[in-house]
Amino acid sequence: xxxxxxxxxxxxxxxxxxxxxxxxxxxxxxxxxxxxxxxxxxxxxxxxxxxxxxxxxxxxxxxxxxxxxxxxxxxxxxxxxxxxxxxxxxxxxxxxxxxxxxxxxxxxxxxxxxxxxxxxxxxxxxxxxxxxxxxxxxxxxxxxxxxxxxxxxxxxxxxxxxxxxxxxxxxxxxxxxxxxxxxxxxxxxxxxxxxxxxxxxxxxxxxxxxxxxxxxxxxxxxxxxxxxxxxxxxxxxxxxxxxxxxxxxxxxxxxxxxxxxxxxxxxxxxxxxxxxxxxxxxxxxxxxxxxxxxxxxx
Numbered sequence: 655x656x657x658x659x660x661x662x663x664x665x666x667x668x669x670x671x672x673x674x675x676x677x678x679x680x681x682x683x684x685x686x687x688x689x690x691x692x693x694x695x696x697x698x699x700x701x702x703x704x705x706x707x708x709x710x711x712x713x714x715x716x717x718x719x720x721x722x723x724x725x726x727x728x729x730x731x732x733x734x735x736x737x738x739x740x741x742x743x744x745x746x747x748x749x750x751x752x753x754x755x756x757x758x759x760x761x762x763x764x765x766x767x768x769x770x771x772x773x774x775x776x777x778x779x780x781x782x783x784x785x786x787x788x789x790x791x792x793x794x795x796x797x798x799x800x801x802x803x804x805x806x807x808x809x810x811x812x813x814x815x816x817x818x819x820x821x822x823x824x825x826x827x828x829x830x831x832x833x834x835x836x837x838x839x840x841x842x843x844x845x846x847x848x849x850x851x852x853x854x855x856x857x858x859x860x861x862x863x864x865x866x867x868x869x870x871x872x873x874x875x876x877x878x879x880x881x882x883x884x885x886x887x888x889x890x891x892x893x894x895x896x897x898x899x900x901x902x903x904x905x906x907x908x909x910x911x912x913x914x915x916x917x918x919x920x921x922x923x924x925x926x927x928x929x930x931x932x933x934x935x936x937x938x939x940x941x942x943x944x945x946x947x948x949x950x951x952x
Contacts (some may be wrong), residue, residue, distance in 0.1 A: 656951055657717060659710055659764075660942030661724040663702070664771045665796055665899065666693040668934035669709035672942035675781040677935050682709045695797075699744045707756035719764040722757075723945030724749065725774025725937050727800065729810055733768045739829040740798040740842070767945040770811070771937065772802030775897055778940025779930060780804045786943075789892060791885060792930075793878065795900030798828065799836040801885075806944065814840075816881040838877040841900055857903050875905065879912035882925070886917050891925040897936075901929050 657678075662668045670681040684705045685693055694702055710722060726749060728738025733750025735741075750766045757764070772794040780790045786804075793814075794800035801813030819833035826846050827837030837843045844853045847870075851859065860867035882894055896904050906927045913925060930936070 656720045656946070658720050658942040658946050658951070659713055659722045660774070660938035660940065660945070661706055661710065661722070662771060662774060662934050662937035662941060663694065663706065663724065663726045664794070664800075664937070667702070667706055667709060668938060669706070669713050670935065670938040670942075671713050671715075672939055675939060675943060677938060679713075681934055681938060682712055683934075684709050694741055697743075699747050702741075702744065703747070703749060703752045704756065707753055707760075710753070710757060711760050711762060714762055719762065720951040721942070721945035721949040722753070722764050722766045723774065723941030723943070723948075724753065724766060724768045725771040725941040726768055727771045727798065729812060730768050730770050733766065735768070739827070742828075765945070765949045767948040769806065769941065769944050770800065770802065772800030772814075773804065773806060773811075774802070774937045774940040774944060775800075776802035776804040776895075776940065777806075777944045778933075778936035778938070779895055779897075781939050781943045782936060789889075790895065791889075791892065792895040792897055793882075793901075795839060795841075795896065795898040795904075797842045798840045800898075801881075804940075813881055813885060816884050818877045818880040835877050835881045839874055839900065853900070853903070871903075872908075874903070875908040876912050878904070879909050879916060882909070882913055882927075883916035886913075886922050886925055891917075891922050893926050893928060895928050895930050897930045897932055899932055901932065904929055 658672045667684040668681050671678045729736040735744045735747045738744050750768045753766045776790045776792045780786050790804040792802045799814030814836045815834045817833045818835050824833045826843035827834035856867050860871040909927050
């Protein structure tokens, strides 16, 4: 069987061996004492690459590997991290080339394919559900907001930076842009907005009737619905998956109501939302499957 390796670098780094669209053995995680959020934010770019390479080498175990896929946050083109607002230290990093050099020095020769982390999640959902012939879209809600799609297509697809507000004071997005989805929904942005509350407390207070939090929770859901409506108007209706640590706050009934308010043309009706459990394994499999497709070893 073809052995591939998948890597997910989002809030932390997780690496696993994949065969037949399934994780084989235990995944490896770096740093060992990872937090659910922002473990990589202050780590130097070279240290991130070296950490990924070490875990890949351990997972390979000295055996042959057909391809290596790396899901990584930001605008990724031709294996280069062109920009990554939530990991600003890696901007311009030639990550694919760097990993192949580090691994080659240790005797592991395999093509490396770097893709956006949310695209890896979308590919993993498709692979684990036997839907590789289906159009998949996913919101990945964490410190920032990612938007993934499968199959991969030419384009930037940084829909987490969709403009969902015209208020010039809405500048909590880490990229510095005004009115962005991430500036409302992302965990980092929420902590900046509510300096006295953690995101979990905001949603808990909303359930208890705190009016400030109640109103924000509505805005939070409307922002996701607005960005989804933009995607529907550009790419058509369908199912939107929601994953990531922040997905635990999502009320799909609210999203359905708000999306219906925003999408009115009859050919564009019929979209729905499904929350999928936050899972390194799904993204690892998706990264590996994407690398296999890229290398033509499927």
